[in-house]
Amino acid sequence: MGAFLVKRILATIPVLVIVAVIVFTLIRLVPGDPAAVIAGNMATNEDIARIRTELGLDRGFFTQFLLWAKGLVSGDLGQSFFFKKEVTALIAERLEPTLSLAFLTIVLTVLVAVPLGTLAAWRHGGWLDRALMGFSVLGFSIPVFVLGYLLVYFFALKLDWFPVQGYRPLREGLWPWLHQLLLPAITLSIVYVALIARVTRASVAEALTEDYVRTARAKGLPEARVLVRHALANAAVPIVTVIGIGIALLIGGVVVTESVYSIPGLGTLTVDAVLARDFPVIQGVILFFAFLYVMVNLLVDLSYLFLDPRIRY
């Protein structure tokens, strides 16, 4: 198992290297002189020359990449043109709101989607099952920002239960933090609930047809125990897998949701950076999110060892 751990961790390296190459190439896709485009219309020739040197655009492609990658490995993502700050410092500043939103969304989703999916599989073809399937098609189709504004309209503007926009950091207390974050998290969790409930339903339904479930019922176990200990436990691997894959979906949703609710996180940072054509920040955020995604999926793979004792690498 130790060998497996090392192998699996090492396997993330080529993916991360390729991500780095892609992200590095991005800025070279800018048509014309990237330095001039980044500097904007008001820039003088000196500004353009300075930016070109800062970005290393005056050197060969390969040298540029090596220099840039060397910085990456030592945790240096470069300087933001627009915010006049280290990119790593910027990301660190904006991290809490984004992680809070993502964390609360995952918690809400798992609490809702797993029981829903399990019950739907248990009463396969029943009203809950049909409702859930209908909901999951809807969930995939309603754009997250339309849903966000619908919820804002009813729960913030009409009913006044929640604040309309903004973010309160965790150090101001648990309740203010939660109160401010609940509506964005519900917004973001809808599509995620649709995805995970669907997979839970499918894999629990499959587990329920297995012989061990019949045996469990035959020996007179209470139905709840059969469902949770026998069916759900055996359906855990695909559920956890889809939670991992869904992280990409979640990150995309975070960008949009933060924008709807004016949450000062990494999503709004990305949008601001694109509007300001601040490429070091764009690159930094993408690298950070891709790294997060790869790490979450590494954890998902490792969790199989605990979830399914049959899996021994």
Add this chain to the structure above:
Amino acid sequence: MKNATIQRVLRNGAVRFGAIVLAVLVTLAALAPVLGTVDPAWLDAVNMNQPPMTKADWTGPDNQTAPRTLLMGTDSFGRDIYSRVLYGTRISLVVGVAVAVVALIIGTFFGLMAGYFRRVDAVLMRVMDGLMAIPGILLAIALVAAWGAQLSTVIIAIAVPEIPRVTRLVRSLVLSIREEPYIEAAISIGTPTWKILLRHVLPNSIAPMVVQGTYVCASAILLEAILSFLGLGLPSEIPTWGNIMAEARVVFSSAPHNMWFPGIFLAFTVLAVNLLGDGLRDTLDPKFNKRGVQR
């Protein structure tokens, strides 16, 4: 495709619903100029922020003032939302179909290569893994930021994150098809590889690819709207549903309908395409049917 298959597809409720809604949308998009619309970019400063169904005196680009019912109201610049929403249908449908076509063509080419040539496989699939590690929205945003936002760049930027998924699908299809006896037969009589790929492998992959194409189309329509909504997509004077909603944000508490009309169109379009995909999957892809629990 056999007649029986076509009939089975057409009898599916989801396919019917999706196809009918899409047919209506295509008609609206095609006939937009004659459906009582005005120039979607024209602004009449007298009629700013009018609520839906307002009977107003509307001054057009020709400086003629005529009475006009503003079905969906006007935005904060005095532009007619009804006209903008109808013309926006064109952009959404064009982007959805174009992205699906581009992603399918490039992804199919890569998938065939990776599935059939071992050496290409190792390198290409690692690149695809790298692309898939970057969340699609972020990749599209970054590409648009680099290329600048025009219709063509937006289409390609949205297609790029979809390519790895198509590649993986086609590759896995090729890997299973190449084990079939008819491929062995073709090889044994000396059929050239390109001919095997085009004549034998590709036709047998069509059904799952069509299903995948509809899902790509649905997510492309969403992604284009998201880019516009964030202010990163097509320039704001071009009427896209996302752009209309981006402008609606500013006046949301006083005029929420500016958000709802394009939002309803967007949600219905994506729903229709998704249902069409689900229906096609259930009727065309026998593997999904066999599992039973998928239904």
